Amino acid sequence: MDAVVFAVLNGVIYGLLLFMVSAGLTLIFGMMGVLNFAHASFYMLGAYFAYALQGLVGFAGAVVLSTLLVGGVGVVVERGFLRRVHRHGHAHELLLTFGLSFIVAELVKLFFGNYPVDYRVPKALDFAAFAVGTQQYPVYRVLMGGIALLMFAAIYLLLTRTRIGIVVRAAIYRPRMVEALGHHVQLVFMGVFGIGAALAGLAGAVAGAFYTTNPNMALEIGVMVFVVVVVGGLGSLAGAMLASLLIGILTSLAVGVDASIADLAALVGAREWAQGIGGLLTLKLSSLAATIPFALMLLVLLLRPSGLMGERT
Amino acid sequence: MRVTTPMALLGVLLLAALPALLPAGLLNAAIQMLIAALFACAYSLLSGRAGMLSFGHAAYFGVGAFATVHAMKAFGGAGLLPTPLLPLVGALAGLGFGIVAGWFATQRSGTTFAMITLAIAELLHAIAPQLKGWFGGESGISTMRMPAWGLSFGSTQQVYYLALAWVLLSLALLYFHAATPMGRLTLALRENSHRLGFLGYDAHGLGVSAFALSAMLSGIAGSLQVVSNEAVNYVVFDAGVSAAVVLNSYIGGVGTFLGPALGAALMTFFSYAVSDATQSWLLYQGVLFVLVMMVLPGGLTGLVSTTARLVGRHGFAAVLPLALLALGAALLLSAGTVFVVEAVQRIFSQDYRSLARMAASLPPITMFAHAWQPAAASTWLVPAALLATGAAFAWSARARLAALTRGTESNALEAAAPAIS
Numbered sequence: 115m116d117a118v119v120f121a122v123l124n125g126v127i128y129g130l131l132l133f134m135v136s137a138g139l140t141l142i143f144g145m146m147g148v149l150n151f152a153h154a155s156f157y158m159l160g161a162y163f164a165y166a167l168q169g170l171v172g173f174a175g176a177v178v179l180s181t182l183l184v185g186g187v188g189v190v191v192e193r194g195f196l197r198r199v200h201r202h203g204h205a206h207e208l209l210l211t212f213g214l215s216f217i218v219a220e221l222v223k224l225f226f227g228n229y230p231v232d233y234r235v236p237k238a239l240d241f242a243a244f245a246v247g248t249q250q251y252p253v254y255r256v257l258m259g260g261i262a263l264l265m266f267a268a269i270y271l272l273l274t275r276t277r278i279g280i281v282v283r284a285a286i287y288r289p290r291m292v293e294a295l296g297h298h299v300q301l302v303f304m305g306v307f308g309i310g311a312a313l314a315g316l317a318g319a320v321a322g323a324f325y326t327t328n329p330n331m332a333l334e335i336g337v338m339v340f341v342v343v344v345v346g347g348l349g350s351l352a353g354a355m356l357a358s359l360l361i362g363i364l365t366s367l368a369v370g371v372d373a374s375i376a377d378l379a380a381l382v383g384a385r386e387w388a389q390g391i392g393g394l395l396t397l398k399l400s401s402l403a404a405t406i407p408f409a410l411m412l413l414v415l416l417l418r419p420s421g422l423m424g425e426r427t
Numbered sequence: 428m429r430v431t432t433p434m435a436l437l438g439v440l441l442l443a444a445l446p447a448l449l450p451a452g453l454l455n456a457a458i459q460m461l462i463a464a465l466f467a468c469a470y471s472l473l474s475g476r477a478g479m480l481s482f483g484h485a486a487y488f489g490v491g492a493f494a495t496v497h498a499m500k501a502f503g504g505a506g507l508l509p510t511p512l513l514p515l516v517g518a519l520a521g522l523g524f525g526i527v528a529g530w531f532a533t534q535r536s537g538t539t540f541a542m543i544t545l546a547i548a549e550l551l552h553a554i555a556p557q558l559k560g561w562f563g564g565e566s567g568i569s570t571m572r573m574p575a576w577g578l579s580f581g582s583t584q585q586v587y588y589l590a591l592a593w594v595l596l597s598l599a600l601l602y603f604h605a606a607t608p609m610g611r612l613t614l615a616l617r618e619n620s621h622r623l624g625f626l627g628y629d630a631h632g633l634g635v636s637a638f639a640l641s642a643m644l645s646g647i648a649g650s651l652q653v654v655s656n657e658a659v660n661y662v663v664f665d666a667g668v669s670a671a672v673v674l675n676s677y678i679g680g681v682g683t684f685l686g687p688a689l690g691a692a693l694m695t696f697f698s699y700a701v702s703d704a705t706q707s708w709l710l711y712q713g714v715l716f717v718l719v720m721m722v723l724p725g726g727l728t729g730l731v732s733t734t735a736r737l738v739g740r741h742g743f744a745a746v747l748p749l750a751l752l753a754l755g756a757a758l759l760l761s762a763g764t765v766f767v768v769e770a771v772q773r774i775f776s777q778d779y780r781s782l783a784r785m786a787a788s789l790p791p792i793t794m795f796a797h798a799w800q801p802a803a804a805s806t807w808l809v810p811a812a813l814l815a816t817g818a819a820f821a822w823s824a825r826a827r828l829a830a831l832t833r834g835t836e837s838n839a840l841e842a843a844a845p846a847i848s
Binding site: 221415 | 541549714724776
């Protein structure tokens with residue numbers, strides 16, 4: 115029982131982290147119709163910036179500073195790159211961000227080496243928050259979850275309760291009309307892109323210390339985040355939240371399950387047959403945990419192609 | 428750039444004569460270039476002709492490769508499947524997997540399609556190391572090429588001709604596909620799939636057909652890779668393989684038939700040529716890709732055809748200084764960038780950092796057979812000068828190009844004016 119509670123808690127925290135990265139991605143997609151391939155690179159940049167700045171300004175300062183820096187990088191990407199190729203269409207923009215993500219990964223390898231760096235949770239935050247049964251639960255995980263929830267609340271309130279939020283939401287649906295009403299839509303786009311990037315950077319700066327910080331982290335979380343936005347529905351913030359939690363909890367629970375399809379077949383007396391076939395049927399669910407999000411995504415696409423909460427097809 | 432029949436024949440003859448002209452080491456690189464070229468052409472059928480961006484083409488390449496390695500082990504190069512026919516297995520495996528994956532992926536279009544292809548490839552990449560029986564785990568599966576049809580397939584030369592034959596056959600298939608009604612409809616799918624549906628065509632079926640054909644040719648490429656390397660492991664499913672084919676194709680230019688092949692051959696050759704000299708080749712490739720995306724949407728072959736059009740319109744004499752300026756700018760800017768990247772790579776390497784920690788002052792770094800002082804201003808003046816001159820050249824080339832095209836426009840207006848009045 116304790117193990118299940120533990121796994122669910124870990125899954126929720128991981129899901130909240132996924133949400134922190136996918137929130138910006140899905141907002142940007144909703145506004146500009148561009149799926150930003152380099153979004154996960156912002157996450158990685160956040161972690162590496164914080165690692166590099168940690169010695170100079172301390173952990174908290176490094177997190178704040180790297181969030182701002184990554185937001186700046188996002189603005190540069192939008193203004194200097196994406197806007198220039200906008201007239202060539204969405205496919206071209208997607209390819210450009212793909213190239214940028216490639217360059218960011220190579221630059222990180224150039225400066226920090228092709229191996230994990232020693233970026234870890236500061237001593238002051240490295241203690242147990244509470245105990246589940248006999249196991250201690252680290253306070254840092256709780257902190258990560260808290261930051262993500264705060265962020266969700268902040269974005270939600272900003273989008274639904276302020277004038278800026280109204281303009282942003284209007285710009286998502288009818289950019290030309292909003293422009294005609296005298297709002298600077300280009301500036302709104304740039305702002306949303308920068309804020310989305312900054313959120314990913316914040317997630318990276320916070321999570322990089324807990325998980326590993328290496329040049330592959332962008333690809334690893336990037337693929338997950340794409341799955342999240344497709345499962346949740348492209349452009350839907352609530353869908354991103356739901357899908358993040360679902361994927362986080364599912365993968366976290368699956369790691370602890372030591373059964374295979376052959377065990378399931380045993381219920382109808384077909385264990386021998388399943389073991390004879392081998393391959394996928396005898397593989398333990400725990401070793402398949404990494405593939406569950408992809409299977410979920412294919413399932414969602416079959417049953418509900420616009421995603422769990424998506425409106426657009 | 429139109430490819431005429433004599434040009435194509437000349438190209439084939441040149442490729443056939445290559446083993447006589449190249450040393451054995453380079454011939455191996457030539458085989459890799461052929462395989463990369465076929466893979467890029469297969470990719471461009473989907474992304475260029477059918478307009479569906481795939482970010483997971485390594486999956487079909489890898490499936491073809493693993494199917495072939497199993498066939499090689501099972502048949503031992505005898506019976507129904509002698510060594511020269513092995514790529515058929517890769518083709519079949521790619522086709523079969525392509526139909527299944529394509530059926531899923533083409534349910535959606537645009538961005539979601541791209542994400543599904545990425546997820547399918549990552550799914551395979553995640554599951555492959557777990558299935559030791561099929562994919563051989565970390566160490567992979569190795570095998571031997573067996574003699575067949577009186578050929579030993581022991582020499583690189585014979586493997587080269589085998590690869591060349593299959594690549595030419597596949598390219599011919601692709602070329603004729605473009606001429607069939609199905610090929611034309613594939614183009615229509617890219618332009619407007621809704622309209623295609625209204626006209627009564629099965630848009631989803633067409634999408635699956637393009638996807639499956641592309642996967643089949645990728646499978647052949649994977650197959651040839653196995654025949655050449657005699658081994659394969661699950662790293663063929665890596666995202667880097669998918670990324671390389673995207674980069675290669677677009678750098679070459681997906682708009683033309685041979686653009687992707689030329690791009691892939693060029694990139695593979697460079698990665699082979701500079702692999703000893705630099706560790707940052709992938710970075711250069713990424714920068715080149717982004718540059719192409721920003722300023723040359725037609726790719727490098729698009730650049731050639733643009734130049735040809737300029738020469739045709741303004742004459743050789745008018746374009747020559749412009750071309751020289753642009754070439755100079757490109758060389759200077761690349762030299763400056765390479766200098767900075769290589770210097771940074773050396774300064775931030777682990778060895779150098781531990782050296783610097785022990786020494787009192789920063790030790791010099793060796794590049795281009797010269798020791799440079801990292802702290803000295805003179806070191807950094809070199810790339811600064813290169814980049815500044817390159818930028819000046821580029822700016823001047825741009826101004827000339829603008830003047831040239833503006834000139835013709837006003838000429839055309841003057842020519843049209845009497846007709847109007």
